[in-house]
Amino acid sequence: xxxxxxLPQSLDEALALLKEHGEDVAVSGGGTHMMMLxxxxxxxxxxxxxxxxxxxxxxxxxGSLRIGAMSTMTQIMQADTGDLLHTAAQNVGGWAVRxxxxxxxxxxxxxxxxxxxxxxxxxxxxxxxxxxxxxxxVPLVDFYASLPHLKTGELITEIIVPHSTGKTAYxxxxxxxxxAPSMVTVAxxxxxxxxxxxxxRIALNGAGATPVRATAAERVVTGQALEPQTxxxxxxxxxxxxxxxxxxxxSAWYRRKMVDVFVKRALEAIV
Amino acid sequence: MPSKVISFVLNGREVEAMVKPAETVQTxxxxxxxxxxxxxxxxxxxxxxxxxxxxxxxxxSCLLPAEDIADxxxxxxxxxxxxxGLDPIQQSFADHYATQCGFCxxxxxxxxxxxxxxxxxxxxxxxMDAIAGNFCRCTGYQPIIEAIEAAAGHGKYAGHxx
Numbered sequence: 001x002x003x004x005x006x007l008p009q010s011l012d013e014a015l016a017l018l019k020e021h022g023e024d025v026a027v028s029g030g031g032t033h034m035m036m037l038x039x040x041x042x043x044x045x046x047x048x049x050x051x052x053x054x055x056x057x058x059x060x061x062x063g064s065l066r067i068g069a070m071s072t073m074t075q076i077m078q079a080d081t082g083d084l085l086h087t088a089a090q091n092v093g094g095w096a097v098r099x100x101x102x103x104x105x106x107x108x109x110x111x112x113x114x115x116x117x118x119x120x121x122x123x124x125x126x127x128x129x130x131x132x133x134x135x136x137x138v139p140l141v142d143f144y145a146s147l148p149h150l151k152t153g154e155l156i157t158e159i160i161v162p163h164s165t166g167k168t169a170y171x172x173x174x175x176x177x178x179x180a181p182s183m184v185t186v187a188x189x190x191x192x193x194x195x196x197x198x199x200x201r202i203a204l205n206g207a208g209a210t211p212v213r214a215t216a217a218e219r220v221v222t223g224q225a226l227e228p229q230t231x232x233x234x235x236x237x238x239x240x241x242x243x244x245x246x247x248x249x250x251s252a253w254y255r256r257k258m259v260d261v262f263v264k265r266a267l268e269a270i271v
Numbered sequence: 272m273p274s275k276v277i278s279f280v281l282n283g284r285e286v287e288a289m290v291k292p293a294e295t296v297q298t299x300x301x302x303x304x305x306x307x308x309x310x311x312x313x314x315x316x317x318x319x320x321x322x323x324x325x326x327x328x329x330x331x332s333c334l335l336p337a338e339d340i341a342d343x344x345x346x347x348x349x350x351x352x353x354x355x356g357l358d359p360i361q362q363s364f365a366d367h368y369a370t371q372c373g374f375c376x377x378x379x380x381x382x383x384x385x386x387x388x389x390x391x392x393x394x395x396x397x398x399m400d401a402i403a404g405n406f407c408r409c410t411g412y413q414p415i416i417e418a419i420e421a422a423a424g425h426g427k428y429a430g431h432x433x
Contacts (some may be wrong), residue, residue, distance in 0.1 A: 002291075002292045002293040003273075003292060004273065004292050004335060005275075005292035005293040005338055007336075007339065028336075030334075031334040031335060031336065032316050032331075032334055035316075035333070035334040035335070035336070036314070036315045036316055038293065039295075039314035039315065039333060040315060047292075048292070048293045048336070050336050050339055052337070052339045053339070075329070089423075093316070093404060094319060094402075094403045094404015094405065095329050095382060095385075095400070095401055095403070095404050096319060096322050096329040096330050096331045096404050097316055097331065098417065099328050100316075100329050100330055100331065100334060139290075149348055178399075178400065178403035179403040179404050238315065268327070
């Protein structure tokens, strides 16, 4: 039984509560994951903290994009956040879930529920964290590489997306067309000069312990024109380097095959 | 255990209620306030049968702590139903055989209400997008989509409380 529910009215109050209650308090963003865990009896926290009123739901879209961690998928779709993030947000859950699920929460979701985060990886986003030692800014790729992602007493406060002029593509492969967990999701962001790729970010969801960059595939396309042969080689590299998993929606074996297919289709979509 | 008193607007009426820590809106409206049109399905956010409108937007009441809705407006199916007769959406669901067992119906109607309030003349694709988070295990969705199209009536929907 949860003994306390905290609904802090500011970030400072949230951080103070975390400091005071430490590991006893579970943190919920939009609640689409944490409340499910509680309802199903997967976890039994002594206290729960909801961040809906902590003032973290603002989106600033001039120059680089600054997204408050508590911004919902619906807010992303309504703000001027670009095609890639719009498509990614649209691919999270159903309508009611998108009204609740948050950007910060999506970073903490277990696989394969990182269909928004994968787009942030492709855009080279940074994550701003606040904790007892102040703020720090971490590239999302490093955030995922470090375990635990958050230090004790830390919260995700903001996601910062640099201005991008790249060409983007987003493809999600699931058992149903909508509101379905991902088997594989691919987000691609390519800086092009004429027909040549000058910088590449290719990100995969459903193909590792977290959303990941397919760096070998990125190296294949960088400096090249997107010829069919290059695309096929990049897709093969992505399939080889990723570490997919078995779950109820797909096997690791199938996911690896689909990484090949969907990286190829995503790159073809950019040509 | 520190329960709290919250006040909010339920179907146009101000309500005060005592809620336990992290008690959900679903538990509050069903078990304390006895508004049982809102269903309790999967409690995972997967089925949509508990959908209510929060300030006119669909949310899942099973995943929403009641304290979060303090001072806000919640609409349930009871609030869509007029004093006499049925809302055009309800009538259309009946006319088009869009309910079989009826368990998903309250959630479907809440999402439809939000859809038509936002977008009075939705395309078939927009209807399908809107109800994608609501599972129906009986109808195969076709009658529901047809019911929503008919309720919209090419922009003529004017429901209760509009």
